[in-house]
Amino acid sequence: MKKQHLPEKICLVCGRPFKWRKKWESCWDEVKYCSERCRRNRSARRNDGTDEF
Numbered sequence: 001m002k003k004q005h006l007p008e009k010i011c012l013v014c015g016r017p018f019k020w021r022k023k024w025e026s027c028w029d030e031v032k033y034c035s036e037r038c039r040r041n042r043s044a045r046r047n048d049g050t051d052e053f
Contacts, residue, residue, distance in 0.1 A: 013038035 006019040011034035018034035033039040 011035075011038050013042055013044065 003019075007028065008017050008019050009031065010017055012032050014034065016034055020028060024031050033042065
């Protein structure tokens with residue numbers, strides 16, 4: 001799979017797009033956050049798309 005054709009999702013915390021990574025190969029359907037920082041700050045999620053960092 002070429003890099004420009006990788007699947008993409010939107011992070012639930014920061015709202016930024018992120019692409020598939022090899023380490024997520026077996027659990028891509030369960031991935032919701034673009035980074036460890038967003039995963040830790042999931043309670044800071046805002047509905048207006050801005051973050052509280």
